[in-house]
Amino acid sequence: MNIILLILIIIILIIIALKTLQILRPYEKGVVERLGKYNRTVESGLNIIIPFIETLRKVDLREQVVDVPPQEVITKDNTVVIVDCVIFYEVIDAFNAVYNVVNFYQAITKLAQTNLRNIIGDLELDQTLTSREMINAELREVLDVATDKWGTKVVRVEIQRIEPPKDIVEAMSKQMKAERFKRATILESEGYKESKIKKAEGDKQSTILAAEAEAEAIKQVANADKYKEIAVAEGKAKATEITYNAIHTGNPTNDLIAIKYLEALEKVADGNATKIFLPTEVSGILGSVGGIAELFKEDSKGVKILEGSSKEMQIDESNEKTE
Incomplete structure (x- = not known):
């Protein structure tokens, strides 16, 4: 009986020790309540809590993700698209995160869906499909302001999907093919x-x-x-x-000049022409040569003809030019 009692006492002491000594991880903070009232916020490490009087509520400070379910949203040009997104947030104030919101996950999901409808409702379909960065930035800013009193900070928002109706998708596909064909042709x-x-x-x-x-x-x-x-x-x-x-x-003497002159005349006469007309001064030159002058005779017309040559040479008294 004593052994059983001793074991019970040991178990109770262990439970009290576990309740008293609370260890928080580096990424955690704790909110301590004493008799249901906020008492203090404790940091990571070993913390002592009064059993049955104080309670500790741990808060995770790591970045967390909220997956917003898909929803139908009507654009400015009355086109229904299906949109879903993810939200990345982290707790920066453990007190506000515990006491200012009951269900943070549900609250931020509904808040994101509502603001997503408002943002996309102001855009046409083409703008919605090409303005994801703008939608992400605007939605993050709205959520960050709204969740500030909840002790959280929205780090970023990412649109996962924007899905237009099938008929719109087919029309866009045809338009895209036509545009690409046009660019290829150009x-x-x-x-x-x-x-x-x-x-x-x-x-x-x-x-x-x-x-x-x-x-x-x-x-x-x-x-x-x-x-x-x-x-x-x-x-x-x-x-x-x-x-x-x-x-x-x-x-040179005149006789030599006359002989050279006759040699030149022989070369002149050695051609296709049948007649060569010479000036009358030739007779004076030829007269200077004694034996040569007898070779010439005067015809009835007063033209001197050189004999002993195969071609006929006539001396024109009128000094006509050589034909």
């Missing part, structure tokens, strides 16, 4: 235009380079012909000068 035409422009510029540049090359070639050929003609002219001038000097240095 890009293709711009690419074709760009390729044609590049090709035309390339052909133009090629033509210009070919023309410049041809002009440079013509210039080089012209310079070469010019140099050739100058060289030939200089050679002829040099040869003429040498011949002239040689003739004057040799002091």
Whole structure:
């Protein structure tokens, strides 16, 4: 009997010790009530609580998530969309979180649904689908202000889904395909235009380079012909000068000049022409040569004819030009 009583006493002492010594984790705070009245807020670690007189209510300070259920919302252009979101919050004041709201989860869920209807109701469907960041920011601001007295802070709000009706989705899909086809056609035409422009510029540049090359070639050929003609002219001038000097240095006689003159006439007559007209002064030159003058005779018309040649040479008394 004594053993049973001793065991009971030990059990009671253990229970009292557990009630007295309360350990809070680093992410927790505790609200201590004494006889049903708020007494103090305790921090993490080992805390002593008077058993059966004081009670401890733990508050989690970690960031938590509230999943707002999907709901139907009507946009400004009378389109029904299904929207749901998630809310991330954390407790910053344990006292207000315990005493200012009964069911925080339900309260913030209803508050989020109500404000979500208000925000999306002011937007058209296209704005609703493309303005998620704006909706998130505006809803977070509204919820943060509303939950401030609950000792909590709304960290962020994320829209999970905005689902329009099926017929709207099909129409949007067709519109998207048409828009993409339009962009593809525009890009293709711009690419074709760009390729044609590049090709035309390339052909133009090629033509210009070919023309410049041809002009440079013509210039080089012209310079070469010019140099050739100058060289030939200089050679002829040099040869003429040498011949002239040689003739004057040799002091030729009239007989020699007459013979050279006849040799030149023979070369002149060695052509396709059948008649060659010479001035009358030729007879004076030819008369200076004794034996040669007898080769000429005068016809009835007063024209002197050179005999012994295969071609007929007539001397015009009127000094006509050679035909």
